[in-house]
Amino acid sequence: MAQSLLLKNTGGLSLKETFGCGQTFRWRQEGNAFVGVVNGQTVRARQSGDGIRLEGDRLADADFWCRYFALDMDYAAIHQKLNKSVRLGRCIAFAPGIRVLRQPFFETLLTFIISQNNNIPRITGIVSQLSEQFGTDGAFPTAEQIAALNEADLACLRAGWRAGYILDAARKAASGEIREETLSGLSTDEARQTLMRIRGVGPKVADCVLLFSLGRWDSFPQDVWIRRAMAQWFPKGLPKCARGFEGIAQQYLFHYIRSHAGDLSRAVGK
DNA sequence: CTCCAGGGGTTCC
DNA sequence: GGAACCCATGGA
Numbered sequence: 001m002a003q004s005l006l007l008k009n010t011g012g013l014s015l016k017e018t019f020g021c022g023q024t025f026r027w028r029q030e031g032n033a034f035v036g037v038v039n040g041q042t043v044r045a046r047q048s049g050d051g052i053r054l055e056g057d058r059l060a061d062a063d064f065w066c067r068y069f070a071l072d073m074d075y076a077a078i079h080q081k082l083n084k085s086v087r088l089g090r091c092i093a094f095a096p097g098i099r100v101l102r103q104p105f106f107e108t109l110l111t112f113i114i115s116q117n118n119n120i121p122r123i124t125g126i127v128s129q130l131s132e133q134f135g136t137d138g139a140f141p142t143a144e145q146i147a148a149l150n151e152a153d154l155a156c157l158r159a160g161w162r163a164g165y166i167l168d169a170a171r172k173a174a175s176g177e178i179r180e181e182t183l184s185g186l187s188t189d190e191a192r193q194t195l196m197r198i199r200g201v202g203p204k205v206a207d208c209v210l211l212f213s214l215g216r217w218d219s220f221p222q223d224v225w226i227r228r229a230m231a232q233w234f235p236k237g238l239p240k241c242a243r244g245f246e247g248i249a250q251q252y253l254f255h256y257i258r259s260h261a262g263d264l265s266r267a268v269g270k
Numbered sequence: 271c272t273c274c275a276g277g278g279g280t281t282c283c
Numbered sequence: 284g285g286a287a288c289c290c291a292t293g294g295a
Binding site for chain 3: 117118119121122158159160161162163
Binding site: 022112113115116117118119120121122123161165199200201202203204205208221222223224225226254258 | 274275276277278279
């Protein structure tokens with residue numbers, strides 16, 4: 001029996017911009033709605049009036065979704081700060097409805113390990129296969145479920161050399177060497193170093209996990225495109241107005257750059 | 271055929 | 284510390 005939940009006070013959140021800006025690989029558009037898999041539950045989301053309507057079996061409660069969509073953040077204030085930079089302001093104006101989600105920890109960790117030197121359709125496919133093959137009822141598998149496997153078991157994913165990285169991450173998570181609760185108690189820099197003990201997790205993947213799962217908005221995923229754009233747009237680093245919100249600024253920047261790849265390839269000298 | 275995709279490990283200097 | 288090169292896979 002399907003449940004329904006209306007999230008109010010969603011401000012200027014745009015599902016299209018939020019799901020399409022490259023931070024999640026688990027939502028697909030169906031008409032004017034989006035269908036995603038979150039915590040093993042298939043969810044349909046659509047914007048309605050002044051809120052977001054969620055539908056699905058066994059929906060999580062409003063508190064969970066409030067956290068998932070970062071509705072506890074004051075994005076009007078964040079935009080006001082970041083708009084002090086003309087260039088960041090341009091990126092925000094292009095997609096003001098982006099909100100940085102807080103996604104499930106283990107799933108985010110494996111997803112961004114899989115994302116390395118990879119493209120979005122293939123990342124989506126591997127994550128989907130991982131869930132169908134090894135999760136319970138299509139849910140994203142637990143660390144314990146993956147830790148019990150070996151590389152031969154993962155060969156069906158066609159994930160290449162990342163299979164070994166997936167296993168190491170799962171084993172460290174299952175053993176308790178890497179725990180979300182532990183990371184939450186550390187500084188962003190300490191948490192980054194801890195995550196990088198996992199084979200296949202470098203600064204980029206670590207910061208994506210910190211930003212997209214733990215809500216560490218001061219982390220800063222060093223994407224290759226961002227590095228190129230930064231060198232030209234912000235030769236001295238991000239402006240002071242982005243202090244504490246480097247990750248959010250980066251996500252606006254990334255979406256803008258990816259959507260203007262043709263223009264930027266010339267501007268950035270790719 | 272080559273090139274590339276939201277990187278990271280290893281091996282050099 | 285940084286630069287070069289390697290890594291499996293699939294689509295363009």
